[in-house]
Amino acid sequence: LVVAVRGTNAVKAIRTMMGATNPLEAAPGTVRGDLALSIDDNLTHSSSDPDAAAAEIALWFPEGLA
Secondary structure, eight states, rough: OOOOOOOOTTTHHHHHHHSSTTTTTTTTTTTTOOOOOOOOOOOOOOOSSSHHHHHHHHHHTTTTTO
């Protein structure tokens, strides 16, 4: 599943929802905190900043976003 989220602080909001990269450090209630077991088997990915998001959106949605 690939999703593009836009809006004020979208990158920060999504990264907060995902939780720390290391699931042992991820808070309960986050995707990684509740579902991940190992840093080696990364469960999810998000862009690190708006510039990275623009590059990744171009890769996943070459026809652009509606």
